[in-house]
Amino acid sequence: MAPNLRNIYLIDSRFQLKYSFYVCVLIFLSSIIYPYTIFELLSYFIDFTAKNIHKLPELKSLNQSLEDKRNNLIIILVLWQLGFTALAFLVNIFLTHKIVGPLFKLKNFFLAIADGKDNGKLYFRNGDYFPDIAVSYNNAMDKLKEDRKNDFVYLNEVSAYLNNLNQVVPDDKKVVLQEIVNKLDEIQKDFQNQA
DSSP states (O other), rough: OOOOOOOOOOHHHHHHHHHHHHHHHHHHHOOOEEEEEHHHHHHHHHHHHTTTTTTTTTHHHHHHHHHHHHHHHHHHHHHHHHHHHHHHHHHHHHHHHHHHHHHHHHHHHHHHHHHHHHOOSSSOOOOOOOOOHHHHHHHHHHHHHHHHHHHHHHHHHHHHHHHHTTTTTHHHHHHHHHHHHHHHHHHHHHHHHHH
């Protein structure tokens, strides 16, 4: 069997984008603490040097240097934060793809069953999450097919028995018995058409 590849990463875009957005907001809010803490620490130190410039005049150049470094550092940290959040967003899209893909395929298999079609065995891509769902689905479908086959055999036996019985029952009961046999024949035809 050829490998099952899907190159579309937004399978259920509403779920995937919403989930990724929430995770990224959480990451962004929780990690904004670091740039804020660094900013506050440097601002405190800059204020300290500004208050003591009259005692040590060389602190004036240090103070200006610290302000420049603080501003540059904050810009770098904000850009780093935005880049990290964007990377986290893409990683979340990729991870949700490996979750939503199997569910999407399973849903399509169920829709096919509802339309009376059989897609055969269900397989997920290598690396997709929940491979046990495909195994469980395939086992359940095999069991249902086996039960259906046994029911079909039993219906054939019942139909043959009723046809034999039709020869020995009184004429007033033959009409009812014939209706039952006709209904069983319809059911058997449905079984054959769906098989």
